[in-house]
Amino acid sequence: MIEVRLFATLRDGRGKVLQMDPAVISTAGDILQKLEIPAETVAILLINGFHSKPENPVQDGDVVSLFPPVGGG
Amino acid sequence: MSGAYYEKIARINLTTGEIKTEQLDLDLAHKFIGGRGLGTKILYDEGVATVDPLSPENKLVYITGPMTGSNSPSSGRYMVVTKSPLTGMIACANSGGIWGAKLKFAGWDALIVEGVAPDWTYINIVDDKIELLDAREYLGVLSEEIDDRLKEKHGADASVLNIGPAGEKQVLLAAVMNDKDRAAGRSGTGAVMGSKKLKAIVVKATRKQLDIIADVEALKEANKNCLKIMSGNALTGEGLRALGTASLVNIINGIGALPTKNWQESYCPTADEFSGETLAEKYLVKPGACYHCPIACGRIIKHDDKVIGGPEYEPLWAYGSDCGNDDLYTINEANRLCNEYGLDAIGVPCTIAAAMELYQRGYIKEEDCGGVPLEWGSKEALTEWTKRMGDPQTELEWLMSSGSARLCEAYGHPEYSMSVKKQEIPAYDARAIQGIGINYATANCGAAHVRGYMIAPEVVGIPVQLDRTVTEEKAVWAKTFQDLTSVIDSMGTCLFTSFALGAPEYASLLNAATGTAWTPEELLEIGDRIFNIERMFNKAAGMKPEDDRLPKRLLEEPISNGPSKGMVNKLSVTLPQYYEARGWVNAFPTDETLKKLGLDECVGK
Secondary structure: OEEEEHHHHHHOOOOEEEEEOHHOOOEEEHHHOOOOOHHHHHHHEEOOOOOOOOEEEOOOOOOOEEEEOOOOO | OOOOOOEEEEEOOOOOOOOOEEEEHHHHHHHHHHHHHHHHHHHHOOOHHHHHOOOOOEEEEEHHHHHHHHOOOOOEEEEEEEEOOOOOOOEEEEEOOOOHHHHHOOOEEEEEEOOOOOOOOEEEEOEEEEEEEHHHOOOOOHHHHHHHHHHHHHHOOOEEEOOHHHHHHHEEEEEEEEEOOOEEOOOOHHHHHHEEEEEEEEOOOOOOOOOOOOHHHHHHHHHHHHHHHHHHHHHHHHHHHHHHHHHHHHHHHOOOOOOEEEEEEOOOOOOHHHHHHHHHOOEEEEEOOOOOOOOOEEEEEEOOOOEEEOOOOOHHHHEEEEEEEEOHHHHHHHHHHHHHHHHHHOOOHHHHHHHHHHHHOOOOOHOOOOOOOOOOOOHHHHHHHHHHHHHOOHHHHHHHHHHHHHHHHOOOOHOOOOOOOOOOOOOOOOOOHHHHHHHHHOOOOOOOOOHHHHHHHHHHHHOOOOOOOOOOOHHHHHHHHHHHHHHHHHHHOOOHHHHHOOOHHHHHHHHHHOOOOOOOHHHHHHHHHHHHHHHHHHHOOOOOOOOOOOOOOHOOOOOOOOOOOOOOOOHHHHHHHHHHHOHHHHEEEOOOOOOOOHHHHHHOO
């Protein structure tokens, strides 16, 4: 399975952590589409902790984290 | 008087009680802008670098910038500039709230406080009138109560800056507090106030806004443009208002850069328990804003039966994963105690984390702990040891209140102090984020994230997304961020505006307010000058090239868990590149660099 972790406002109505079937997902962009998350609302997309883009491939066992704009220390 | 400066500095000698009004040197003000830059220049010229930081010879400069109190966005900052007793180098602790703006409204660009009072004193300022009053009744009182009582005495429209019990006892991690929950937190500025028997500074002003602007129409236009950019920016427009700086907990953990158990690990599986999301869900009452700030990153939270200022990202991390704790209520309480005792909410929990590692390894014994063992994640240890560090009695309490460097040195294991120049490192693991390591190693105030916030490009993607794992070009980025930050701090503007604004916007604000005509490039050169005068202060104070360093753990112990497992910081690659970019040799500017920056007075020093 692919683990999708959602943060901040992206959790609204979707939950915190979702498991998705790798058979129907080939890129991070597919996840956004399935969850009806407009790409422009995602400021940071991590695959296994590394900054990635919607076109990057994902596979079974990956952890995908999606953040709206966050920052400031 | 000319734009944005009232051209007045009060020099207050606490030994003699003499209060003098001095004319601000306007050329110098333009050359160093104000705030951090001008404050450091004043102390450098007055020979403060070589004095004992806790002696009467040290000086405290409370200084605003030209934008402080203006109607520009996020322009309420003031700085406490002094020689730090924690680092032995320059300290410039920066704070928001309303106090700095009120100091400016009262007509003062800066206060220079010298000497030591015969007995505990506070300064009362009402416009151009300054008096010294008896502060003995406030001894031992917690910071918020002092604020309430002084407001009761001087009026609700007064703004109060004070030190809690920690500053009184000259604890090296003592902060200067203002407006209850705002702190000029780092480098032990509160201890310097304590050493002068100065308990508080109360300010009242008839003026409600900075009213000497060089070009009112131009500033109106610049403000409009900046506000438009800021409101359209996802972070300054809504992101920081929604979750505050606390939003960083999950992203920094997500990339495997959230130091855990004194940096023995860098990923915390339960970080969401103390994240911005959970803080908002369980405790947030509303966002809080400093003077004239549209960002409103502050957290106003419900805590027991009170509504108080809540924790920023730094204490959430430091009292959270760094101490092996994920209980958010405990973090809120410990953060409250830092505000009440007047303590650095980064330095204190990071020192507790170092003590917990010394305990884990058997160097600190259970019998030394006064009934509260320093066990990872112990809620009681976090709150009780914070109180003890704010009002130390035993030898261990005193050691811990002096910071992790002195603590770990005393136990013969300096390698467990995660500090640079004896100041604790903030919440981003520099093994997983290469560029921030350059900033930690070289910041003149000791380890700091807010002197060159490389997290913006390396993690958050502002202004562009850099690869956090590589060293290429990071030296030049770090230098540029440090220079721009020096400008923003000196203007009296909040650094958070820089998530949206750049050098051209800052030039437009400053030029309109002060009547200067700096280009963005010239402004960055002023930033470079400010960074270099700080470095020359440190050189005079005895800084050595080896002080630009990172703890061994970051250089030699690969990250042990999480997404960034196996990484180390490559400072040996980036530091020479950084020195080259700065025009420095062996950590200090060459004479040629000093001349180029107009620092001829430092040549040959």
